[in-house]
Amino acid sequence: MAGGVCVLTEFQDGDFRKVSYEVASEGKRVADALGCDLCAVVLGSGIGDKAGVLGKYGVSRAIVADDERLANYTAEAYVPVLSEILKELEPDVVLLPASLNGKDLGARLAAHLQTGLAMDCTEFKVEDGTIKAKRPLFAGKCFGWYEWDSSARPQIASCRPNVFERTVVDEGASAEISAVTPAVPSELKVQVVSVEKEEGGKIDLTEAEVIVSGGRGMKGPENFKMLEELAQLLGAAVGASRAAVDAGWRPHSDQVGQTGKVVTPNLYIAVGISGAIQHLAGMGSSKYIVAVNKDPDAPIFSKADYGIVEDLFKFIPIFTEEVKKAKG
Amino acid sequence: MNIAVLIKQVPDTETVIKIADDGKSIKTDDIKWIMNPYDEYAVEAALRLKEKTRGKVTIISTGPQRVVESIRTALAMGADEGVLVDDPALEGSDVFGVAKALAAVVKELNPDVILCGHRAVDYDEGQRGAAVAEMLGLPHIPFAVAIDVDDGATKVKVDRPVEGGKMSLEASLPVLITLGGAHAIWNPRYASLPGIMKAKKKPLATKTLSDLGIDSSEVGPDARKIRIISMEMPPEREPGKIINGDLDTEGKAKELVRVLKEEVKIL
Ligand SMILES: Cc1cc2nc3c(=O)[nH]c(=O)nc-3n(C[C@@H](O)[C@H](O)[C@H](O)COP(=O)(O)OP(=O)(O)OC[C@H]3O[C@@H](n4cnc5c(N)ncnc54)[C@H](O)[C@@H]3O)c2cc1C
Ligand SMILES: Cc1cc2nc3c(=O)[nH]c(=O)nc-3n(C[C@H](O)[C@H](O)[C@H](O)COP(=O)(O)OP(=O)(O)OC[C@H]3O[C@@H](n4cnc5c(N)ncnc54)[C@H](O)[C@@H]3O)c2cc1C
Numbered sequence: 001m002a003g004g005v006c007v008l009t010e011f012q013d014g015d016f017r018k019v020s021y022e023v024a025s026e027g028k029r030v031a032d033a034l035g036c037d038l039c040a041v042v043l044g045s046g047i048g049d050k051a052g053v054l055g056k057y058g059v060s061r062a063i064v065a066d067d068e069r070l071a072n073y074t075a076e077a078y079v080p081v082l083s084e085i086l087k088e089l090e091p092d093v094v095l096l097p098a099s100l101n102g103k104d105l106g107a108r109l110a111a112h113l114q115t116g117l118a119m120d121c122t123e124f125k126v127e128d129g130t131i132k133a134k135r136p137l138f139a140g141k142c143f144g145w146y147e148w149d150s151s152a153r154p155q156i157a158s159c160r161p162n163v164f165e166r167t168v169v170d171e172g173a174s175a176e177i178s179a180v181t182p183a184v185p186s187e188l189k190v191q192v193v194s195v196e197k198e199e200g201g202k203i204d205l206t207e208a209e210v211i212v213s214g215g216r217g218m219k220g221p222e223n224f225k226m227l228e229e230l231a232q233l234l235g236a237a238v239g240a241s242r243a244a245v246d247a248g249w250r251p252h253s254d255q256v257g258q259t260g261k262v263v264t265p266n267l268y269i270a271v272g273i274s275g276a277i278q279h280l281a282g283m284g285s286s287k288y289i290v291a292v293n294k295d296p297d298a299p300i301f302s303k304a305d306y307g308i309v310e311d312l313f314k315f316i317p318i319f320t321e322e323v324k325k326a327k328g
Numbered sequence: 329m330n331i332a333v334l335i336k337q338v339p340d341t342e343t344v345i346k347i348a349d350d351g352k353s354i355k356t357d358d359i360k361w362i363m364n365p366y367d368e369y370a371v372e373a374a375l376r377l378k379e380k381t382r383g384k385v386t387i388i389s390t391g392p393q394r395v396v397e398s399i400r401t402a403l404a405m406g407a408d409e410g411v412l413v414d415d416p417a418l419e420g421s422d423v424f425g426v427a428k429a430l431a432a433v434v435k436e437l438n439p440d441v442i443l444c445g446h447r448a449v450d451y452d453e454g455q456r457g458a459a460v461a462e463m464l465g466l467p468h469i470p471f472a473v474a475i476d477v478d479d480g481a482t483k484v485k486v487d488r489p490v491e492g493g494k495m496s497l498e499a500s501l502p503v504l505i506t507l508g509g510a511h512a513i514w515n516p517r518y519a520s521l522p523g524i525m526k527a528k529k530k531p532l533a534t535k536t537l538s539d540l541g542i543d544s545s546e547v548g549p550d551a552r553k554i555r556i557i558s559m560e561m562p563p564e565r566e567p568g569k570i571i572n573g574d575l576d577t578e579g580k581a582k583e584l585v586r587v588l589k590e591e592v593k594i595l
Contacts, residue, residue, distance in 0.1 A: 072495065074469075074497070099491060100471060100489065100490060103454055104458065104470040107453075107459065108458040108461070108468070110455070110553075111424070111455070111462035111463070112462055114424075114553070115553055116422065117423075117455060118554060119452070119453050119455060120452065137559070138339075138343075138451075139449065141345040141562075142347060142561055142562065143560050144556045144558070144559050145556070145557050145558045145559070146556055146557065147555060148553065148554050149554065149555070151553070152554060189467045189499055189503070190467045190469060190498070190499045190503070191497065191498050192495060192497055193485070193498050194495070194496045195490065195494075195496075196493050196494055196495075196496075197493035198492055202492045204492055206491070209594070234594065234595075242510070242512075245510055246512050252473070252510035252512050253510075255512075258449055259341065259449060259510060266592065266594065267592050267594055277341070277342055278342075281341075284565075287592075288591075289565075289568075290587075291568075301570065302568065305565070305566070305569065306568065306571055307569065307570040307571065308570075308580055309570060309573060314577055315577055315581065318578055318581045319584060321581075322578075322581040322582055322584075323588075325585075326585050326588075326589060327595065
């Protein structure tokens with residue numbers, strides 16, 4: 001099969017990560033617009049026949065490379081395997097998740113195949129039988145539309161998590177599975193020593209539907225308990241401004257902003273955060289923004305859909321109670 | 329240990345971005361330029377490796393003469409030498425154009441470790457590190473939040489985040505590592521006054537593409553695999569609404585719950 005759209009999924013710890021379905025769904029939309037077929041390439045360990053589920057999202061065929069050595073991602077192990085499969089498939093378009101691994105994989109794969117990659121895209125359109133991709137620049141202070149040179153095939157693009165809608169096109173469908181023996185290089189210079197997961201399967205900020213973030217106004221690490229309780233009720237992840245991270249109140253992985261995570265949740269609640277330009281860049285594309293700040297002139301209010309001018313120490317506990325009541 | 333650090337000069341993160349008249353680039357008048365923050369972490373990480381192994385740190389960048397200031401900053405922090413590739417033919421390149429020039433400089437230096445930011449906070453591509461490693465046929469490790477080298481300087485151990493946790497990796501040398509984390513992890517040192525004085529006398533070479541044996545047709549706009557066709561600003565957010573200040577705290581809390589229920593639809 002030459003041509004067509006191919007999606008790369010992320011299979012981890014026995015299952016697909018949610019963003020895989022988002023990418024498959026967008027892949028289906030792009031394939032329909034191009035009038036071509038959608039296939040998937042699944043790398044990992046212990047996949048078995050789980051790849052069939054991709055059929056629900058419109059994948060007709062899944063090429064599965066199931067190997068213990070692919071259990072944990074490294075570019076060195078993944079890229080040779082993928083490039084071999086892609087050389088066979090010759091797709092026009094390759095979409096993959098802009099998760100941490102996906103961003104890294106896309107970059108190395110594009111360099112290896114000497115083709116162009118649009119990183120962390122938020123929108124695609126199909127014109128004249130080819131795709132164009134939109135992606136944020138300057139952490140979302142502006143956006144750029146990209147097109148590929150006609151010599152650059154496949155056109156590779158990574159898709160920002162939480163942006164593309166998951167769409168089941170056929171509940172009963174199952175993707176046809178083709179198992180391949182992966183060409184993992186026999187000698188790897190980079191070895192995974194260990195993987196540690198945080199307890200309770202913490203939701204990553206980049207994939208969270210709701211984020212409750214705290215800033216310097218929180219006054220100390222102990223007060224974040226309040227936000228954690230609220231987050232738990234809302235099914236949210238907890239984020240932070242750089243001021244809260246620099247103070248050592250929160251881990252670096254919680255930092256939202258131009259030099260932290262750029263996030264696109266449905267709802268972002270900023271508590272005791274002033275709204276510096278670097279912070280706004282990282283969360284300004286959230287669908288809804290709520291700000292709680294005691295200073296009515298705080299710049300965060302210029303971006304907020306709903307502003308609450310209150311002392312957070314008074315407001316958050318009362319608001320948490322009201323949320324509890326609403327949830328019954 | 330011989331260490332190379334790739335740095336890029338980017339607009340200050342305070343910059344309000346405006347689109348230029350051509351509709352596909354940004355206005356650069358009045359921009360204050362800084363070293364990409366993730367590259368600052370790379371310089372800091374390099375200096376720590378240098379201190380442990382008594383190595384040498386070379387800073388490599390491409391761009392016009394204004395970039396000299398960022399290289400001098402890295403030299404003032406404690407790096408030893410700088411190389412700037414300044415060639416107008418590189419302007420308007422995509423990831424590969426500049427990566428080619430960077431890879432050519434790195435190759436001549438033959439370093440044990442190459443460090444660079446995982447992304448530059450302007451175009452946010454996050455691709456150059458992997459591209460340079462690919463061109464040199466070296467492995468790379470992304471998003472480092474900790475880097476350690478064994479006593480014989482033969483192996484590095486690197487921690488990187490994964491969603492919801494972290495991964496530790498080990499690699500033989502040479503290897504390219506891209507820096508992740510946040511300011512709080514790396515706390516890059518400031519240039520001291522004596523450091524700044526010394527930096528003025530440290531070697532800083534400027535090279536052109538022909539010095540590197542690169543034909544200008546291999547880089548620049550004509551060699552692009554992917555090009556920016558237009559830029560746009562994010563959609564204006566509707567002016568926000570302050571929830572009625574006449575309400576008491578409880579009233580505001582109730583009103584916000586109503587909004588979350590009826591408009592945001594998450595409750
Ligand atoms: C006028 C103009 C037009 C452009 N047109 C296009 C276009 O048509 N298509 C396109 O794809 N891009 C275009 N670009 C952007 C382009 O050149 C990007 O800079 C490039 O795609 C790489 O992305 P990045 O800078 O975000 O680097 P990243 O890949 O995010 O950088 C990662 C790391 O690589 C290193 N690095 C990056 N750049 C340098 C450097 N110059 N010197 C030393 N180290 C470096 C740094 O350590 C950095 O932290 C244009 C830029 C300009 C100014
Ligand atoms: C190179 C560079 C990169 C940066 N990158 C980032 C980044 O990625 N992310 C980021 O967040 N920042 C970043 N910054 C830092 C940024 O400029 C700001 O310093 C930072 O965002 C401020 O954090 P804050 O809003 O928590 O603190 P402040 O600006 O101090 O704001 C605290 C707010 O809390 C309010 N407050 C205080 N007490 C209460 C109370 N009791 N009740 C209600 N409200 C209260 C105050 O009114 C104030 O508005 C960067 C800076 C630089 C130079």
